[in-house]
Amino acid sequence: MAKLIDVSDLNIYYGDFLAVEDVTMTIEPRAVTALIGPSGCGKSTFLRSLNRMHEVIPGARVEGKVVMDGQDLYGSDIDPVTVRRQIGMVFQRPNPFPTMSIYENVAAGIKLNAKRMKKSDLDELVERSLRGANLWNEVKDRLNRPGAGLSGGQQQRLCIARAIAIQPDVLLMDEPCSALDPISTLAVEDLIEQLKLEYTIVIVTHNMQQAARVSDKTAFFNLAAVGKPGKVVEIDDTATIFSNPSQKATEDYISGRFG
């Protein structure tokens, strides 16, 4: 299930503005890749280009290749909808569908994909996804209550459950814990630890400890100046990045000596 993604010479634009320049990296399957770097350097932009969510913004486009399983995701014969079904995404702010119940939220993606499914199978899948997101015990008695009625941390785990319910190959997470309290954060981190047994995970985070705790590989993004495109400065094993980075900029950023 988990798949490897090969990114080569990727340039990402908003209209004429080059936001991220020349990214080349390999994202390993069954591993967590963390993207770190200062605000505005293009982490979210890069993440969204991996499942073709970037192009939903008017004028946004990319150049270069993103290859998963030998297939260029930006090939002319590839439907972005199919790509997004294979590469799930969790956003910075929890965004359950407000008009749907908890159950419907988790089932939403399945309904889009599989169309028809026996009620009992669907029940089982919803339960499995909610268990997978460590949320089952908290919501099993109120599956028909609105998803928006949960706490922020629960909502975020609901969004994770919704994303994994469609059994994607890859899971992208954009600062999934930035709106959460330390306990919910730990819950989500534990979850990531479990999920990486089955999924390829890419996570954006501003929290160095979090990157160090959960990731296997870390990519450091930086930009030369405001208005200049962001670039990957360094990508390596997380242990190496945090103990012995090869670039001075990386070391400065990690140790907090950043201008």
Place this chain on the structure above:
Amino acid sequence: MTTTATAARGEARREARARAGDRIFKGTSTAAGILILLILAAVAIFLLIQAIPALRAPAEEVMGGEGLLGYIAPLLFGTILSSVIALVIATPLAVGIALFISHYAPRRMAQGLGYAVDLLAAVPSIVYGLWGFTWLAPRLTPLYRWLSDNLGFIPLFAGPASPTGRTMFTAGVVLAVMILPIVTALSREVFLQTPRLHEEAALALGATRWETIRYAVIPYGRSGVVSAAMLGLGRALGETMAVAIVLSATGAVTFNLIGSTNPSTIPANIALTFPEATGLDVSVLIASGLVLFVITFGVNMLARWVVNRRAEFSGAN
């Protein structure tokens, strides 16, 4: 020492002024709210007082000779029937146009269309009436003939088809065209306000554009569309000139939408009858106005109830 004291005093004064501003605002807004209620009550009381003679009058003295109820009931039936036809035609169309403008059309085109719709909303109703009478009605007669020949077994199209085309159905269509712009404009505003976050949630799950609309846009906009439709219904219920011109009213109560005998509507009837009405007749007409007032009120209540029923799922929180 002194400087900080002065500063603190200045601060306090500023705060007091801010509080005065609060009070003024609260006062004016409360007054405005009460004023609205007073006006509403005054209208209701006026209608009621003026209608009392009609309420008291013996049945045979009321126009038509069948009592107040016998006079108003067919009118009420016609009012509701024409408005419902208008709503049934206009709402799906309006939602479709609004979605096209907000989510499908290229940006330039969407802007142009938006302006066009707003302009249409400003066309006076008499113009729609003239259009319905001179242009639409004659062009609908072949359709009516076909309907009565082929679908005559449905009571709505029982026929015989009106030769002039000035039928209930034509009136409904004209009303639909009239309320289409306002319902479209309001729906479009609501759809445009769908939070990006919800749309992206659907997109990221692999939703197509239509699925995104079904999952994120429509649920978010539903209560807004209901309100828009109710506003349109209110306009249709109260529409006077367009119906007065288009509809050839005979006073019959019938579900046959394409025949030559049609019930009139309350506002059109008032407009047509009032100039020659005297004494008790005026009172009778005002009583029918009171009924319309109550119905419009009821429609608004109903809309509110529909919107609130699923309030906790509305995404307002």
